[in-house]
Amino acid sequence: MNHPESLNTLVNQNSLSDLAAPLLQQIAEAWTALQTQQPLVHIITNGVANNYTANVLLAAGASPAMIDNPFEAESFAAIASAVSINLGMPTTEQMQAMQIAAQTAQRLDKPWVLDPVGYGPVLPWRSEMTQQLLQYTPSVIRGNASEISALAGNQVQSKGVDSTLDSAEIYQQAVPLLEHTACIAISGESDFILSKDLNAVIQINGGSHLQPKITASGCALGALIAAYCAVSPSVTAGTAAAHVHFAIAGKLAFEKAQAVGSFNVAFLDELFNLKADSIQQYADIQILPL
Amino acid sequence: MNHPESLNTLVNQNSLSDLAAPLLQQIAEAWTALQTQQPLVHIITNGVANNYTANVLLAAGASPAMIDNPFEAESFAAIASAVSINLGMPTTEQMQAMQIAAQTAQRLDKPWVLDPVGYGPVLPWRSEMTQQLLQYTPSVIRGNASEISALAGNQVQSKGVDSTLDSAEIYQQAVPLLEHTACIAISGESDFILSKDLNAVIQINGGSHLQPKITASGCALGALIAAYCAVSPSVTAGTAAAHVHFAIAGKLAFEKAQAVGSFNVAFLDELFNLKADSIQQYADIQILPL
Amino acid sequence: MNHPESLNTLVNQNSLSDLAAPLLQQIAEAWTALQTQQPLVHIITNGVANNYTANVLLAAGASPAMIDNPFEAESFAAIASAVSINLGMPTTEQMQAMQIAAQTAQRLDKPWVLDPVGYGPVLPWRSEMTQQLLQYTPSVIRGNASEISALAGNQVQSKGVDSTLDSAEIYQQAVPLLEHTACIAISGESDFILSKDLNAVIQINGGSHLQPKITASGCALGALIAAYCAVSPSVTAGTAAAHVHFAIAGKLAFEKAQAVGSFNVAFLDELFNLKADSIQQYADIQILPL
Numbered sequence: 001m002n003h004p005e006s007l008n009t010l011v012n013q014n015s016l017s018d019l020a021a022p023l024l025q026q027i028a029e030a031w032t033a034l035q036t037q038q039p040l041v042h043i044i045t046n047g048v049a050n051n052y053t054a055n056v057l058l059a060a061g062a063s064p065a066m067i068d069n070p071f072e073a074e075s076f077a078a079i080a081s082a083v084s085i086n087l088g089m090p091t092t093e094q095m096q097a098m099q100i101a102a103q104t105a106q107r108l109d110k111p112w113v114l115d116p117v118g119y120g121p122v123l124p125w126r127s128e129m130t131q132q133l134l135q136y137t138p139s140v141i142r143g144n145a146s147e148i149s150a151l152a153g154n155q156v157q158s159k160g161v162d163s164t165l166d167s168a169e170i171y172q173q174a175v176p177l178l179e180h181t182a183c184i185a186i187s188g189e190s191d192f193i194l195s196k197d198l199n200a201v202i203q204i205n206g207g208s209h210l211q212p213k214i215t216a217s218g219c220a221l222g223a224l225i226a227a228y229c230a231v232s233p234s235v236t237a238g239t240a241a242a243h244v245h246f247a248i249a250g251k252l253a254f255e256k257a258q259a260v261g262s263f264n265v266a267f268l269d270e271l272f273n274l275k276a277d278s279i280q281q282y283a284d285i286q287i288l289p290l
Numbered sequence: 291m292n293h294p295e296s297l298n299t300l301v302n303q304n305s306l307s308d309l310a311a312p313l314l315q316q317i318a319e320a321w322t323a324l325q326t327q328q329p330l331v332h333i334i335t336n337g338v339a340n341n342y343t344a345n346v347l348l349a350a351g352a353s354p355a356m357i358d359n360p361f362e363a364e365s366f367a368a369i370a371s372a373v374s375i376n377l378g379m380p381t382t383e384q385m386q387a388m389q390i391a392a393q394t395a396q397r398l399d400k401p402w403v404l405d406p407v408g409y410g411p412v413l414p415w416r417s418e419m420t421q422q423l424l425q426y427t428p429s430v431i432r433g434n435a436s437e438i439s440a441l442a443g444n445q446v447q448s449k450g451v452d453s454t455l456d457s458a459e460i461y462q463q464a465v466p467l468l469e470h471t472a473c474i475a476i477s478g479e480s481d482f483i484l485s486k487d488l489n490a491v492i493q494i495n496g497g498s499h500l501q502p503k504i505t506a507s508g509c510a511l512g513a514l515i516a517a518y519c520a521v522s523p524s525v526t527a528g529t530a531a532a533h534v535h536f537a538i539a540g541k542l543a544f545e546k547a548q549a550v551g552s553f554n555v556a557f558l559d560e561l562f563n564l565k566a567d568s569i570q571q572y573a574d575i576q577i578l579p580l
Numbered sequence: 581m582n583h584p585e586s587l588n589t590l591v592n593q594n595s596l597s598d599l600a601a602p603l604l605q606q607i608a609e610a611w612t613a614l615q616t617q618q619p620l621v622h623i624i625t626n627g628v629a630n631n632y633t634a635n636v637l638l639a640a641g642a643s644p645a646m647i648d649n650p651f652e653a654e655s656f657a658a659i660a661s662a663v664s665i666n667l668g669m670p671t672t673e674q675m676q677a678m679q680i681a682a683q684t685a686q687r688l689d690k691p692w693v694l695d696p697v698g699y700g701p702v703l704p705w706r707s708e709m710t711q712q713l714l715q716y717t718p719s720v721i722r723g724n725a726s727e728i729s730a731l732a733g734n735q736v737q738s739k740g741v742d743s744t745l746d747s748a749e750i751y752q753q754a755v756p757l758l759e760h761t762a763c764i765a766i767s768g769e770s771d772f773i774l775s776k777d778l779n780a781v782i783q784i785n786g787g788s789h790l791q792p793k794i795t796a797s798g799c800a801l802g803a804l805i806a807a808y809c810a811v812s813p814s815v816t817a818g819t820a821a822a823h824v825h826f827a828i829a830g831k832l833a834f835e836k837a838q839a840v841g842s843f844n845v846a847f848l849d850e851l852f853n854l855k856a857d858s859i860q861q862y863a864d865i866q867i868l869p870l
């Protein structure tokens with residue numbers, strides 16, 4: 001993988017800031033489309049995330065379905081509007097289902113999201129599978145800073161499934177991964193979305209420092225990205241919409257509750273209460289050069 | 291399967307309304323029995339529903355145990371007071387356990403509930419298993435309108451595990467399924483319970499439009515039906531009691547909280563706080579001809 | 581297994597009460613160490629407990645990771661600070677992972693906790709595995725009164741995974757299990773910790789009668805014991821610290837909320853809000869002869 005640093009020379013800061021307003025407009029429209037279309041998302045995720053992910057998608061407006069056996073993965077991916085694959089706690093049957101679902105999504109040109117949870121040498125089984133899944137060209141790869149940095153080929157000290165790195169410091173390391181996908185989303189204190197079609201990086205601020213204290217919130221975000229991609233004009237807009245939805249809900253939830261239990265309840269409430277207006281009011285995004 | 295339309299001629303509206311008061315009495319008694327006996331329910335359910343179902347049953351007064359491996363399914367079903375089988379996210383081992391548990395329940399004459407999540411041609415593996423499980427004569431079949439309509443042989447457009455149909459419009463389609471079970475429960479805006487022994491349909495109003503926004507609430511209801519059947523004079527009374535318990539808790543929870551996160555917390559609180567008195571006060575049931 | 585009753589003669593009540601103050605000091609220091617070190621805990625647990633356990637550990641200050649496949653269990657146990665193994669809903673793959681993780685923990689001298697959920701003749705598959713796991717010398721065995729009594733060789737009437745016995749009445753039955761472990765923790769209305777190195781029993785009061793109404797709270801406690809053992813001077817201190825953290829959070833949560841849904845939210849809040857000062861203020865422990 002070569003780092004396409006030359007891309008940096010293609011954009012300049014002025015033209016970049018012009019991209020923010022239309023993107024925000026697309027995000028608000030994507031939110032409306034999510035409410036009206038309630039896209040069916042085929043989700044293969046882990047035992048920590050199943051319930052929470054389903055509740056997050058229902059709160060946000062989508063229709064989740066967890067189908068993770070290899071005998072139904074093809075027929076279900078074929079009727080779903082998007083597919084979300086998360087490697088958090090794989091079983092042998094899930095691994096088979098993941099390949100089938102990813103292949104089906106690619107074949108039928110449906111958006112699909114890859115979340116390479118725990119990628120790295122300490123967890124070789126899933127890491128090999130993640131490499132295999134890359135051949136099906138995920139629409140979006142999303143993860144925390146450690147996972148994305150490791151997937152981009154860097155040596156990262158593993159702290160299990162939590163990140164030891166800062167998204168702001170490593171997002172540029174992810175550029176080579178654009179060989180495999182149109183869009184890379186890195187969650188952290190600020191979120192960074194590397195977009196091939198925008199040829200830029202979207203930085204999204206907001207959320208709360210309590211978010212990493214709620215298990216599976218990143219996993220749920222991955223599935224929400226898939227949902228938004230199903231109703232958005234581009235995977236970039238869809239990915240940004242999911243992140244903005246999360247960031248605003250997290251920010252407003254923290255204003256209501258500062259401890260993890262009640263914050264999580266408030267977060268689901270705010271995901272549910274968000275309106276298109278709130279997006280225009282609260283979204284905090286910046287466009288950076290790739 | 292023949293549609294036994296002739297049953298409709300056996301009842302009339304007058305005699306039906308006479309059934310409501312004694313049924314309500316049985317429901318209140320079932321609630322008391324649930325609190326005192328805390329029946330052990332053997333539950334095989336899906337990864338989205340496991341935690342929530344257990345918490346719902348504990349809140350309502352029952353004692354849940356998730357035993358879903360084939361090596362312990364027979365011995366555990368044999369000591370449980372009821373069995374609940376849900377096809378939401380089957381694994382190969384779960385599929386084996388389901389057959390063993392259903393067979394054991396039938397052999398030992400224990401009530402068991404079948405929840406055919408996602409039944410239909412898009413999910414053939416579970417649908418074949420559902421057909422096989424019918425041979426063990428479930429005490430109750432419960433599902434949403436899409437699942438029950440599909441199981442009754444109708445073509446239904448799949449939206450994953452959520453219903454695309456209205457329970458009020460399809461409950462009569464479920465009559466042929468009474469060949470396989472004593473009781474069919476269809477959840478929706480209103481719930482409909484088709485009872486062979488009552489030769490009538492029980493309509494239960496209440497709940498909240500937020501209920502379908504809480505994942506696995508239908509799955510948890512299925513397990514609660516099993517719990518109530520273990521302590522009720524009939525599967526009809528047990529099934530109705532579980533639905534009434536849910537409907538009242540949902541209604542009271544919505545008075546407290548109108549967003550999904552806090553609604554769900556309030557719902558568990560209200561399941562827990564329900565008293566026999568509240569059943570008499572809030573239950574909203576009607577008896578209709580079959 | 582011989583019951584080492586002679587141990588009782590080695591201690592007297594005076595010297596025992598002298599042990600409480602230094603233990604409390606160790607517990608407060610363990611809490612601080614948990615916050616600063618955020619130990620990575622390798623957890624293999626059941627489908628009911630996965631999400632809740634992760635959220636409990638994050639709230640309390642630890643870093644949980646659920647890795648339950650046999651292909652990654654060894655490499656992950658090797659980098660984790662502690663291992664927690666719970667037999668609540670085993671699958672064939674999990675069973676293999678449990679053996680590998682336990683063996684690795686023993687080989688690398690890392691603390692590991694065994695939670696023999698449902699141990700007894702009604703659930704023979706897990707019970708055989710539990711016996712096999714004992715050969716890897718768990719640092720701590722924790723369970724409810726029924727499970728510990730059954731594991732110590734007594735006949736216990738099974739009520740699934742809930743206890744039918746009182747911890748205060750059976751804790752002395754657990755003494756023979758000290759042949760296999762340094763520490764046995766029995767949760768109940770009061771918790772009892774049998775410590776080989778202290779040669780005493782620690783009784784911990786507090787919590788709430790609602791705790792058994794929250795599913796998987798015992799399972800989550802087991803994983804929290806593992807987390808604390810990773811940062812404590814002894815497994816006794818670590819085990820006591822986890823129990824005290826739970827007991828205080830449960831007590832304070834019940835002051836805020838008396839129904840199960842809101843109690844559970846408050847419980848997570850209080851796990852998160854606990855400070856070293858609160859431990860000194862609220863901990864209610866007594867030292868008893870072994």
